[in-house]
Amino acid sequence: MKTYPQNILNQIKENYILGVLADENESFPNLGDDSSPITYASQMNDIIFYIKPLSQEPKEIREVEQNSFNMAPYYIGFANRFFNNSFNNYNYTINERIDSLRKKLKNKLILFKPVLKVDEKRERYHKNIDEIVIEEDDWIYDMEYHAVPNIQMTRQEFEKALINQEAIDLKQYNHAMPAPLFLMCENHIYGNIKENQWRIDSSKSNSARILISPSTIKRIELTDTEYIEKIVSEREAIVFVEEPFLMETISERIEKEGVSGDEWKNEWMDTPSGETTFTDEVVHGYSQVREVSSNELREIDFIKELDLRAKERKLVYAKTDLINFHASVKSSALTILTGQSGIGKTQLATLYGETLGLSQDNDTMLILPVSPAYTEPGDILGYLNPTTGLYMPAETGLVDFLRSADENENQVHMLIMEEMNLSQIEHYFSPFISLLELEEKNRLLKLYSEGAVCHNNQTYKPSIRLRDNLIIVGTMNMDETTKDLSDRLLDRANVVVLEKRSFKEIKDELLMTKDNPTINKNIGAEDAYGQLYMSWRSKKDSWEALSDKELEFFDELDKSISKVDPLKGFSIRNIMRMGTYLNNIPVDIEDSYQIESREAVDLFIKQRVITKIRGPVETYESLIGTLRTSEETPDGQLYKLFDSDKAKEISDFTKTKIDLSRKARELFANGYAT
Known part of the structure; x- marks a missing residue:
């Protein structure tokens, strides 16, 4: 039996589900005295009723259902908990009380909060009901509904938040629920949203999400008639829309008539420098629309x-x-x-x-x-x-x-x-x-x-x-x-x-960061970085990164190493990897975050070639040399090669020579270089 932490169980019951009293012809768990959607349970001394869900359910509840062989799809309610009138008036018989409750619930839309209750003794879960609301609307037979978060912001504020990829608080539809495919703000529905576009932002609340790649989203406006006829059980931060109307009529209208993000800005935004725009770009072989700033998200x-x-x-x-x-x-x-x-x-x-x-x-x-x-x-x-x-x-x-x-x-x-x-x-x-x-x-x-x-x-x-x-x-x-x-x-x-x-x-760098009020994180930018990452990988041929002079020097390096150990020379794989590494060094036009080519070559040699030069003094003394004190320089072949005039035309090889000096000291002290 999979267990869920208490915070997850608490999250589940903060959401709403729309349902209807279960049908008489369906089968129910053996909790009551008979198999009916409303029945008396002698062992509980209560009337219980079964609600069939008509809208999305929390992910954990769906997971429990899929992994439980005999778990019923219904939610169980208890009359004693929710009703204080004739349903529990003991002057009436049990059958009269059941009939009274049936008249109240039958064919009515029922809004409730779901509860996933743990029965540790029997190692099972039960689906219960909390905060029940009986709607005035009658249920249309076979109709299902889709819960749509209703954003409590002005439309302009909401659309700016979407474009800037800020966290949106989806109250009454939190992280326990599947990622929403539609959103509503004022009388507009926003669609063309995929589940994998959402990122949870738990740092703000258990209902905050960030929508990445907002350029794909489109909106349409509902007419007053559509709003009245197709939306039921409207709450502060969530509405329930007829599923066929949403998935067919609205989806088709969004595709054909929907207003895109670029058009939103033309309605309510000025166009200062640094504004967010959308542009087409080929990324990793696929034509994609990606979000960039006018300064370019570099x-x-x-x-x-x-x-x-x-x-x-x-x-x-x-x-x-x-x-x-x-x-x-x-x-x-x-x-x-x-x-x-x-x-x-x-x-x-x-x-x-x-x-x-x-x-x-x-x-x-x-x-x-x-x-x-x-x-x-x-x-x-x-x-x-x-x-x-x-x-x-x-x-x-x-x-x-x-x-x-x-x-x-x-x-x-x-x-x-x-x-x-x-x-x-x-x-x-x-x-x-x-x-x-x-x-x-x-x-x-x-x-x-x-x-x-x-x-x-x-x-x-x-x-x-x-x-x-x-x-x-x-x-x-x-x-x-x-x-x-x-x-x-x-x-x-x-x-x-x-x-x-x-x-x-x-200390100095931390204080400088703390005291400089202009240094701020680019909130929400991480999703754009993730989208762009694959395009940052260079497609250039690795051989193009290296000059003939550099290749001649690395041939000489390979010969020096191979004379001592043929298996540890500068392999073709490594020379190609060096080219790929050099091609992937980003360029900073402001030079504050920059590695010059000479330094990059030094880094690569140190971390890809010199790491393999290790072993006993009998084998490696001529190649590495030995050092008694830190003031001396090694007398090995490699140090002399990296300190030569030919080497200095390519790089100072500072880090490489420091590492060779370390290995030379180890050879002298321990008889073995690591």
């Missing part, structure tokens, strides 16, 4: 937003690290964040996802803490049970997350593997490592054999495609409790080592 704005969000949480990262991490994520199937314990590796990865509008609530981000007990892929994925014939997904939730990414290819998904080297990555993560370098069409993650018997194969198919919309970021600590990374993994991942800032630098 990629660099996303990095600035990420920086501000970090500082809000008292985290200060070097701008170079933020840009490097961003470019690494765009250009590599796997990015690994490492650095001093407590520096904020997981927080940076999480903030990156949140700034893109991703969250664990909407299944677009998954934080997976790695356990030392993971020894094989089944520990994080799951397995096909040969006894039951059922695929059993692991408790990590990874399979369902990957299914979501596969089924929603235009929505970015981010997997964060926390402390991923607590167990041997090459063991539990081996299928992913093999697939990371393949083209999307060939990246099929096998869950079980195609010919195997799997009874739930409609949900869990034999394989899942790992699409380009999947971002994988791992975090690592390097100590005695962790496992080393193999060359095979290092050849497929960017390893970003976060710089430790001085305490004074951290």
Whole structure:
């Protein structure tokens, strides 16, 4: 039996459902003395009645129904709770009281709040009723209704909020309900809305949502006659509209006559610089309408937003690290964040996802803490049970997350593997490592054999495609409790080592952010960033990023390494990855968030090539050299190459030489470089 926290149960009963007394010919649970829609229950000493829902129900209630074999579709009401007149007048017989209640309820629309009640003893749920209202309108046989949030704002305020992607408070239709497909404000209905356009904003209330890509929305105006005849049970913040009228007549009118977002602004907005506009653009091979500002929502704005969000949480990262991490994520199937314990590796990865509008609530981000007990892929994925014939997904939730990414290819998904080297990555993560370098069409993650018997194969198919919309970021600590990374993994991942800032630098930057009133988050922009992310990935050929002079230098670097260890040279894969990385460095025309090409080359060499140069002094002394003190410079071949005049034409290789010096000190002190 699945359990729901109390806050979810409380949310459920804040909503409204429209219903009708159940039909006499239907079957009911054995709660009363007979099988009738209104019956006396001797064990409760009460009259109970069954209400059939006619409008949307909370998601958790639908989930309980789907997972319960014998749960009735009706809601149960108790006369003693709701009625204080002749229905409970004990001067009348039970049958007279039942007849009186039947006359009151029969063929009437009944508005109520749903209650999901837990029966822990019997391990089951019951659907009950709260705050019942009997409407004056009669029910039209077979008619169903659609609950539409009625926005308590002026139409101009509402439309501005939509365009600016501000949170809209959907009172009386909160997060427990399915995402609304229509909205109402004043006497206008807004449609052409999809469920996946909504993002929950729990920071404001349990009914606040943000509508992304509002350019698709259109509105029409209802006539007075339509309003009177087709809308029933109007409440402060919700109305109920006849389903056929809404889904057929209104939907058709919205498609043909609907007024779009651009036209809203012409009605009530001035056009100052910086206004929001909509423009057509080809994104990732598809023609899409995306929302931009007149200043253009640039990629660099996303990095600035990420920086501000970090500082809000008292985290200060070097701008170079933020840009490097961003470019690494765009250009590599796997990015690994490492650095001093407590520096904020997981927080940076999480903030990156949140700034893109991703969250664990909407299944677009998954934080997976790695356990030392993971020894094989089944520990994080799951397995096909040969006894039951059922695929059993692991408790990590990874399979369902990957299914979501596969089924929603235009929505970015981010997997964060926390402390991923607590167990041997090459063991539990081996299928992913093999697939990371393949083209999307060939990246099929096998869950079980195609010919195997799997009874739930409609949900869990034999394989899942790992699409380009999947971002994988791992975090690592390097100590005695962790496992080393193999060359095979290092050849497929960017390893970003976060710089430790001085305490004074951290204090100064946090104070500057706090004291500067002009620094504000761009509220709601994360959804636009998420929409644009795929278009930020460069389509340029990786070889175009590198000059002949650079290629000649890297050939020399490869020869130097290969003489010592042929398996650790500068591979063709790495030179192509370097080109892709360089192509994905964003350009900031203001130069405040900028990595020059020379610095980017240095960063890539350090995190993709030098990471593999490790081993015993007997093998690597000539290549790395040894250092007794920090004042000296290594006498190894690599340091001399990166310090040469030929190298300085390409980059100063500052970070690369610092890392080589560290390895040289380790060789002298420990006889082994890591």
